[in-house]
Amino acid sequence: MSVKYLRRAYVSFATHxxxxxxxxxAFLMFIALAILPLTQLNLTILERLTYANMIAILAVxxxxxxxxxxxxxxxxxxxxxxxxxxxxxxxxxxxxxxxMTIPITMLVGVGIAVGIGIPCLRVKGPYLALVTMSLxxxxxxxxxxxxxxxxxxxxxxxxALWPASFGWTGSFLANYYLSFALMAVxxxxxxxxxxxxxxVVFVSLLDDELASKASGINVTKYKLLAFAIxxxxxxxxxxxxxxxxxxxxxxxxxxxxxxxxxxxxxLGGIGTIYGPLVGSYIYYLLYYYVFPPIIRWxxxxxxxxxxxxxxxxxxxxxxxxxxxxxxxxWPRGIARAIVxxxxxxxxAREIGEKK
Amino acid sequence: xxxxxxxxxxxxxxxxxxxLALGFTxxxxxxGVINLAHGAxxxxxxxIFGALVGFFPSxxxxxxxxxxxxxxxxxxxxxxxxxxGSIFYRLTLHSILGDQIATLVVSITGCMLFAQLIWLxxxxxxxxxxxxxxxxxYRTLLGVxxxxxxxxxxVVSIILFVSLSIFIAKSRTGMAMxxxxxxxxxxxxxxxxxxxxxxxxxxIAGAIASIAGVFIASIAGAASGDMWLSxxxxxxxxxxxxxLGNIKGTIVGAVIFGYSVExxxxxxxxGLVASFPFIVLIIVLLIRPKGLxxxxxxxx
Numbered sequence: 015m016s017v018k019y020l021r022r023a024y025v026s027f028a029t030h031x032x033x034x035x036x037x038x039x040a041f042l043m044f045i046a047l048a049i050l051p052l053t054q055l056n057l058t059i060l061e062r063l064t065y066a067n068m069i070a071i072l073a074v075x076x077x078x079x080x081x082x083x084x085x086x087x088x089x090x091x092x093x094x095x096x097x098x099x100x101x102x103x104x105x106x107x108x109x110x111x112x113x114m115t116i117p118i119t120m121l122v123g124v125g126i127a128v129g130i131g132i133p134c135l136r137v138k139g140p141y142l143a144l145v146t147m148s149l150x151x152x153x154x155x156x157x158x159x160x161x162x163x164x165x166x167x168x169x170x171x172x173x174a175l176w177p178a179s180f181g182w183t184g185s186f187l188a189n190y191y192l193s194f195a196l197m198a199v200x201x202x203x204x205x206x207x208x209x210x211x212x213x214v215v216f217v218s219l220l221d222d223e224l225a226s227k228a229s230g231i232n233v234t235k236y237k238l239l240a241f242a243i244x245x246x247x248x249x250x251x252x253x254x255x256x257x258x259x260x261x262x263x264x265x266x267x268x269x270x271x272x273x274x275x276x277x278x279x280x281l282g283g284i285g286t287i288y289g290p291l292v293g294s295y296i297y298y299l300l301y302y303y304v305f306p307p308i309i310r311w312x313x314x315x316x317x318x319x320x321x322x323x324x325x326x327x328x329x330x331x332x333x334x335x336x337x338x339x340x341x342x343x344w345p346r347g348i349a350r351a352i353v354x355x356x357x358x359x360x361x362a363r364e365i366g367e368k369k
Numbered sequence: 370x371x372x373x374x375x376x377x378x379x380x381x382x383x384x385x386x387x388x389l390a391l392g393f394t395x396x397x398x399x400x401g402v403i404n405l406a407h408g409a410x411x412x413x414x415x416x417i418f419g420a421l422v423g424f425f426p427s428x429x430x431x432x433x434x435x436x437x438x439x440x441x442x443x444x445x446x447x448x449x450x451x452x453x454g455s456i457f458y459r460l461t462l463h464s465i466l467g468d469q470i471a472t473l474v475v476s477i478t479g480c481m482l483f484a485q486l487i488w489l490x491x492x493x494x495x496x497x498x499x500x501x502x503x504x505x506x507y508r509t510l511l512g513v514x515x516x517x518x519x520x521x522x523x524v525v526s527i528i529l530f531v532s533l534s535i536f537i538a539k540s541r542t543g544m545a546m547x548x549x550x551x552x553x554x555x556x557x558x559x560x561x562x563x564x565x566x567x568x569x570x571x572x573i574a575g576a577i578a579s580i581a582g583v584f585i586a587s588i589a590g591a592a593s594g595d596m597w598l599s600x601x602x603x604x605x606x607x608x609x610x611x612x613l614g615n616i617k618g619t620i621v622g623a624v625i626f627g628y629s630v631e632x633x634x635x636x637x638x639x640g641l642v643a644s645f646p647f648i649v650l651i652i653v654l655l656i657r658p659k660g661l662x663x664x665x666x667x668x669x
Binding site: 148276331337 | 609
């Protein structure tokens with residue numbers, strides 16, 4: 015009996031992951047991330063990876079909404095910020111513990127997503143992009159207008175996630191594994207949704223909305239569903255990251271949090287679901303551990319004069335250039351490009367064999 | 370008193386906002402490209418102008434008139450920013466024409482890129498301010514204090530609007546742009562170079578953006594590292610309010626936006642200025658999803 019299940023799991027793995035090189039890469043990266051803290055315990059690296067995990071969730075939720083259904087959101091920071099802030103407000107005013115606030119926060123995220131999704135059904139394309147982009151900006155202005163209620167200047171402190179007995183290192187490790195588990199679970203759930211029947215309907219909305227409507231698909235329902243799922247995971251990521259940082263500030267609505275998920279998704283491949291995961295780790299790897307040493311190596315005196323922050327800024331500029339090149343050369347993402355190329359090669363080989 | 374303030378300052382602000390959005394709407398009207406890098410070009414213009422004005426006095430003999438320096442700097446700024454905008458368009462957005470998601474993503478990335486480059490070159494941070502001054506001083510009109518730069522900005526805005534409308538309506542190049550906005554294939558058959566026209570449009574839009582940037586920065590007293598975002602959101606909102614690609618609609622959008630901002634500020638809601646325009650925008654879009662003036666009206 016169990017052999018049968020193992021066999022089935024293996025077949026599923028082989029067809030879904032092993033046969034597609036970029037997915038295999040993503041899978042290996044998963045394993046590497048899981049065992050990394052066992053080999054080397056560096057708190058800085060752990061903290062950065064924890065953050066990268068959360069950004070990965072945000073990016074995947076963005077990819078499901080934009081890459082699959084084609085509803086352009088340029089304001090995913092809204093979900094992130096709503097996640098962090100609603101948990102913080104619940105803690106501040108009611109003193110609720112994390113295990114209560116996190117699910118409620120996710121519900122709030124869904125509520126907000128549906129709340130903005132219903133009116134946004136009327137606007138399309140660039141108009142939708144603008145409305146979503148301006149929402150977080152409007153919220154930030156609002157937070158600063160009532161600074162005493164929202165503690166806009168100092169931020170709201172959040173309770174510690176772990177008991178004090180965990181210690182400093184222990185809580186970092188626990189943070190890391192919690193974020194890793196959340197990332198893995200969210201990624202698998204979103205991947206499952208994207209490959210299910212619902213996911214196929216999502217893609218039909220992207221390809222031809224009119225045709226899907228004509229086929230009897232309830233377009234409104236599926237659009238809202240995509241918004242809701244995206245809001246659920248986006249607010250989860252923001253909320254948990256709020257707990258990790260133990261505070262919620264208006265910077266949680268910052269435009270950079272709307273743009274970074276887009277950048278990493280473009281890097282990994284839009285509409286692939288696993289692409290943004292890989293992209294977000296590559297982004298943080300490049301940002302912290304690849305660009306600064308290269309800059310120090312090429313231009314030591316310049317690097318010394320600008321300091322680490324300046325080196326990271328230069329690195330970010332290089333990263334942006336890379337993303338622009340990727341997005342203009344391969345608009346559907348690097349992963350798609352590789353898969354297509356491999357398919358072409360395979361086809362060419364088969365044709366060659368026949369001859 | 371309050372009413373006069375709202376009317377005069379609202380008019381001036383509206384005209385400056387219209388100037389800010391003009392380049393954006395021009396590009397969309399001609400090529401259908403939503404170039405979010407417009408916000409960054411505004412900032413690029415302001416910084417280039419500031420650098421030139423800071424650099425020029427060492428070049429010219431003492432006693433060289435301030436007006437001449439400013440005019441020279443503005444001309445150089447518009448040329449440089451126009452070239453930058455045009456090259457950016459050709460290198461990035463031209464190859465993904467028609468792909469809306471990619472265009473939005475690439476242009477917002479380009480926007481970030483320009484902003485970061487400026488931070489690098491000018492050692493700026495988000496809060497550091499880079500002094501930009503055209504003509505310091507102010508005048509009083511009906512008891513309302515108006516900065517010289519605001520007046521000049523409003524006048525320049527009107528001049529640019531009128532001349533651009535005439536350019537599009539009368540000149541050969543302008544008519545070619547209009548033709549492209551109506552039917553690309555027919556325009557190509559008539560021997561119009563799509564690439565060249567789109568690059569020219571981007572250059573004109575970049576030049577106008579830089580002028581707007583100079584005025585915006587000068588009215589605020591300085592250019593800052595985050596002005597691209599406000600410039601982008603203002604111009605995007607104005608354009609959307611009036612309907613994308615519709616030059617007349619842009620003026621109406623700017624008027625609504627400018628007056629509402631000034632009214633809110635003067636009525637004491639200073640803190641809400643950051644969010645109120647967006648609320649107006651969201652409400653308008655929800656009532657009329659394609660802006661106040663319907664969709665993509667033919668360029669006029």
